[in-house]
Amino acid sequence: DGSDAIADWPILNALLNAVCGATWVSVHHGGGVGIGKSIHAGMVIVADGTKAADRRLERxxxxDPGIGVARHADAGYEKAIRVAKERGVRVPRLEYGS
Known part of the structure; x- marks a missing residue:
């Protein structure tokens, strides 16, 4: 039914945050809707004033918000599609036309 990707978005989000340099990343469920009914990714970045931390923060x-735009654009939300197009967020399976 096309919903397979929906369950994968939080995992992809967590993995991307990890490789971008988040200090720690968590995958958890519940979020006020009940245990096992919703999976979420969270992250923390230590901002200690170093150049390395600045680069991690930027990445x-x-x-993190970019994958949110991609996820919502993939789901068909017009505002997310517009923002993805304006900001150059590449969303596979989505064709923008000219």
Missing amino acids: VLTC
């Missing part, structure tokens, strides 16, 4: 804080 994670670009990627």
Whole structure:
């Protein structure tokens, strides 16, 4: 039914945050809707003033909301599709036309 990817988004989100340099990443479920009914990814980045931390902050804080835009664009939300197009967020399976 096309819903397989829906369950994968939080896992992809967590993995992307990890490779972008988040200090720690968590995958958890519940979120107020009941245990096992919703999976979420969370992350924390230590901002200690170093150049390395600055680079990690930039990567994670670009990627994390970017995957949210991609996820919503993939689901067909017009605003997300528009933002993805304007900001150059590449969303496979989505064709923007000219």
